[in-house]
Amino acid sequence: MEFEAIPGVGAKTASALAELEAPEEALRTGDVAAIARAPGLSPGRAARIARGAIRLDHDDPGGFLATERAREIHRDLLALVRERAVTDYAARRLETFYPSRRASRIEEARGFVERAIERDPDPDVLAALEDVVPLERPGDVRVSERCLATRDAERYAEAREAVPELPVEIVEDARGLAELARGYATVVALDEAFAGVDVSGDVRVRPDAVEDPADIVPERALAFFARNRGSIRAAIDVHRAAGLEAPCEVDGLESAMDRLGADGTVAGDDELDRLARAVDDLDAAVGTAESVANDRLREAIRERDVTIEGSDLLSLVEQGAGADSLLARELSEEYDAAVAAARKHLLDALDLDSGEADLARRILDDDPTFPVERDEEAVARLREELVAARDRRAAERKRELAATLTDRREGVEELVRGALELDVELAISRFARDFGCTTAEFGGDGVAIEGGRSPLLPEAREEVEPVDYEVTGPTLLSGVNSGGKTSTLDLVAAVAVLAHMGFPVPADHVRLRRFEELHYHEKSQGTLNAGAFESTVRDFADLATGADGRLVLVDELESITEPGASARIVAGILETLAERDATAIFVSHMAGEIRERADVAVGVDGIEAVGIVDGELRVDRSPTKGRLARSTPELIVEKLAAEDGNEGDRGGFYGRLLEKFE
Template identity: 30%
Template sequence: MSKVDGMLLTDLPGVGSSLAERMITCLGQAEDVWDALRVGDIERLAEVDGLSGNRALSLCRDFASSGWQLSSKDATGVRGESGIESVACGSTEGIGKKEGVGPFLATSEAEKIHHKLIEELAKNARSKATSNRLKLLMPYSLSRVAELNSRRVLIANAMELTSSHGETATELRESLGGISRLSWPQMRCERVVVCADDKVAERLSPLKKWCRVLRISSSETWKDYTVFSEVTWVGEGGPKGKTPDNWNIVAANAPLGLVLPERTIAWAKHNLKALQSLSSIRSIVLPKNVPTAEAITEAVIDLKTLASVLGELGDKGENSEALQMVKDELWKVAKQIESEVQTTVSEEMAGAQLSLQGSDMLDMLADANLLQRRIASATEEVIDSAITEANNDLSTFLGQAGINLPRGIFSSAWPPKLDRSALEKVEIEIDERLELDRTQTTLRLARNLTPLISACDSAIRSLIEVDAWLTIADWAQKEECIMPKMVKSGVWVDKGRHLLLGFNPDPVTYGIGEAAKLKGDRQSVALLTGANSGGKTTLLEMLAQITILAHMGLPVPAKAACVGHIEKLHIIAKASGTQSAGALEQTLRKLAEVLTTPGKRLVLADELEAITEPGAAARILAGMFGAAIDHPDICMLTVTHLAPQLLKASGRKLRIDGIEARGLDENLDLIVDRTPRRNHLARSTPELIVRRLVQQCEGDAQSLFADILAGFSDEADSNSPTTSLASVTA
């Protein structure tokens, strides 16, 4: 199969046969659709009727994240370490979907955090094209480790360039800001494309969007098409010998850029800013032995003639400017010279005298025309001299455009006048030469531009990829991010930071699973306790952000980090209220599926107990945590206010960590250490408020609050992780 039909396109989520056909019609052919999906050409896809920009982005993300790929026989350019991540689509026969690949972002909360991270990254993009490319970044699951490692190399190389070659990076940033995806302008050309062969006509069919494409009938010849002002004849059957004016004769296999030269030049003008940026990038002196710089060099290596061709874009022809100037000034200059001739003759004849003898007068009486001839003879030399000078002046003027002066353009009779018909012929000749010059210039430019079209398109795509990695490198430097170490399981961060709070938060060091640095922290399941607003949810979100960034191959906001490879990330947000019986059943089914289905995953849950009443929630969740502990491939961190009840209900060893608040300040804001204490049940906000009231009240009220506070202390002692673990062991 040389191209993808509607059946394969309809395998994409949400693409029906009708949309598939519209996509093919708009983009040209099925390979172009796959190519746009592969490179994330959102603008181009959004041109399809009924496909919005957001929907185009969604389709590109689905394609990027669902495991669709090309078989090796169809890959025409995998350049991992050089800076180019994607595979070039030649034939799409080898496109197929990896077995067993599901969404890494397994919950809507995980998708939300990913979306916010991508939006934050995209803000740093220098161009819309790079922004759209960044929006396509999706996490790689465990089954796509090779692709993840390849991207990590690309990002690390980009970080090396920005950190070690600052001046070069600055030059690149300025030029890359002008990069955009190349597109064809919407236009109709007057030129008619004609051929005499069915196969040639089929090859020319993509041009129908821009001009008329005709296939002659058996009874026609090329002469039947001289009625059109501009014609390109493709292949056999065209005129032999002299070619009609404004005709373009090309071979049957001529590139489409030469078949419709006006379209080719319009493409260059339409994409001028991006092409100038390409030319500028090619002129930058790049360092040797730096992979990202080498990728840029490779991307623009075939654009040696681009700068000179762009310099020709404004040319109207070798003689066009002179021709146009002469045309614009012709009548004005001719009238002025005509006036000067008459003035010169008048001035020369002002002092002239005609002497007549008696016999002359008698002769004139006999011949009435004799006086006329005598006067003409007396003025002939003056008029001829003036006309000769005028001819020289007008010839010099026309000679600027290579036009010869017609004979007899001035009459020798008095007063000397221009021959308007002769001057009109000069004007017609100028128009013909202008048109010929324009045609020759158009064809010459098209010949020079045509081989650059695919090279420029390839370069732009490669540079958008490179700019995406450089943008991430700049962002990483600004946010003080580092490349995490990918490990077998778990997640651990040293001085990690939440990226999306709008301020610089206190750094946190924490970890669970085998990734944790301390052996005592390597349990796969942990409960996180602490006061409200103490930072528990923020810690969950930070771990989620670092996990997502790491699985996208990107740097993370931490001093150091280890992240375990997983297939799925489950982020479960706090429920808004107690669920109905049906909703509770559905929630428990989904949670049980997560905790019992094979596959490496990370579960980050916020107050699961909110789904039902506290007593029942403790018994249910104790069983769920037991399943998580028994699952060999699950790491789970849960924020909870039911740690004592869960310990009691589970009868198992549960790791309980706490974000401990030392108290409240005068504004009732928590004074808190955001890094959790290991094996510690943290105090709640109500306990801190009661403690504050004990300090501030007097008399009976103080005694009341002291008794209440003692109850908190007794509960903490009887339900501390150490006590509970000891009693369970006994």
């Protein structure tokens, strides 16, 4: 796919998209989360790019929503669907659906939607979805106890780019390798020339390490699963609650993730835990061992009477001996017992194995001294041994766990994506259920709606009176004030927009033609000045001379200028629209005057008021075909005449007024 061919994508954005792992797949499937991982792209921008890619795929020039009011209707409808999404991903993904003039795109969307409306929005599924978020790719993994080593500068640069998580060192010979082995738990040599070199420490020769980084830096895979553990577990819950077939074996996945700590370390390994505790507790344990030895010696000295002959004392002084010599001669057994007790405490506290215990015993000297003090070099050697053992054990367990999880990586990505896409489907399903929607039927001319209820009305669906309305060609819609004329236009617009999005429509049954554009002009707020009037007439000139097959909805255009002039203008527009094979509904209080001035047959439908009851207007919301609706003033005069009892007397005041409406 040529990225710059996507509407709205320039060279900079195309370069950012090229950095994605599988940009074509993400664009083809509308994966907003994957697209948003491109450098510098927000989720909103990603949704627009995905929508542009869909248009490109269907050779869709766009522009179905030809007026601001039409675009507003689309935004409002989309908001109703989006607010039924649980995840932010689904809310953004729904933005990739748009009303199209291309049959291929409409059918593609309808295929998705028809599967979606069969989904059951179970509360347990919706609850599980709350913790599902798109997977992140951690880019902050750094490992300090392991390094790569090479003699080649070019290989050095290659290794730094391929494995940024590890330090890379330049070495010249085996001596340099040995130096590195003293500072790192593991050294991975990249040069075949180092094979067979005998150096102390954990040194591995892996010329292929850069090509297979997963083995030498398992932290990369573990960080991915640790960072996304909450979302992965939630996605598992979603699949179970919804009864979906998972793309991977979830029991084994959960078992593997139970062994992964939240920080990316390996959990549940007793030996690794023992070594980690020993490293952490070493200083404290050594300090306590010193106290044990000194407390026992101090007690022994208090309880022991020591007698020194004068000649012995003189001999000790001449030899320059001090208290240590006296301690060795008089309390050697007690000293050995005190040190033995201290060593036992140290070995027990740190739970050391036999090799580690030999190092630990050297921390306290066999030669009597008081107070007993640690040998810092011996402590450092033990610490070095424990840290190296811990790191080697951790690296081994990490490699094992990383291999297990890496094998499931692809399945996990499908698992989470499946949960997120399910939320998209459930949002559509909930919208369809909440507004009693059905799939529209394309065919014939104009629009035919049975049992339509506009989702844009503020009332609850059950409180909205259903509307039946069929219209072909240019039509005038008349009716009393507050009778529902504008709501009818909104219903027709909503049906057209949703149907061309491939979405279900809020009605019992709908049939409509596939329109090229939707033009919806809302009612002007008052008479326009000359400049604004001229601009409005130009807009209708462009509309009337444009493409065939448009749906045009206009609300009280006559309000833009004087009534006599506006009737002539509307009549002229309707004549031109009839020539362009357009379906048009013009709401007007001047329907009779406009019809008389038109040179073509213009249908006039009416939203009939059935009367005034208790001061409130009662209306049949479904327009009556071929009937010019009576006005509110006529109904009021009729009511007054009836109350007067002289409605049959045309000579009376109210009767004379009624005659004026005939």
